Amino acid sequence: SSGINAEYGEIKNAYKSLDVIITGVVSSLFITSLVAGVAIDNLPFRGQVNSTNVSASDGFDFGPQELKLGIILFNCLPCTIATGIVMVTDAEGDVMASVTISTIANLAGCFTSPLIFSLFVEGDVLGQNSVDLVKKLGLSLILPLFVGKIISLLFQPVRNTVTRFKREIGLLQNTGICLILWIKLSKSIYKGTFSLLKWQDLLVLLALCFVVHLFQLGINFFLSVFTCLKREQVCVMLLLVSQKTLVLGTAIASALPSSLGDNTLILLPAFIAHPLQMLLDSFLVAPLRRSTVFPLFSRPSCGRKTPSPDLVELANPEPVVEEPLLE
16 A cells, blocks of 8 residues: 555656566566475475375375465465565665555455465366455455545545554554454364364474575575665565565455365464564664675676776866965
């Protein structure tokens, strides 16, 4: 919504950073989603927690099938909406580019995330329902966003009220997400779903989320170096594009068919990975703010040649002080 509320002049300035906007959107929607999805899909997981065939793999496994789908779903989501922008601001990065990337990626993610996730679902479970899932996401997420924008443009008191209570509205949104988690956890505990999980599964899930996020940071760092981005734009790639949103994941998981497993277990990796990525990325804010920590970003290559000392001296000649004539 931050990008929807941006002024025309701010949007025009954002397109001066078109290279990081294109790289960030493509990485957030496709590159990190597909690479992480393929990697996780090839890891050994056992069957669903309620399945009679729980030993789907010999020896060590990474947990039940629901956790596998949950990690893949979380990595198929676009970048965060607010958290990454705050971190980019603290790191003195390109704030308007981060707002533009977040807006474009989250609007497009309503259509791309379910389709990419369906590539990693066995059988034709989502084949017939993927289009309906996209329609539901469009009606529940995108339509209210544009209706609210139109109302704020037509009615000045509404716009002033939203601006005045913007922080309280954000807290209300986060409270709603926590209530959704609480309700789903209560239902799963009542049904005894969590009793079928092993404590080792949670430790493995935490370690896997940690490794996957480091892997995404590495991918976006490589893309930043490969596309010769500036330090301010590298902050956007690492602190925003490497993170995944939680709001869209909650909406998608709630609409999944029951044949894929318990929805709460599918959402569990997202509720673990989301705060974990914020904790890890918070340690990068201070180093990214100091450009001397990463001299690679200020190197004179990538087509940005630094002038030679002779040219600098010619461009900025020292002033000549005339001495007074002695009579």
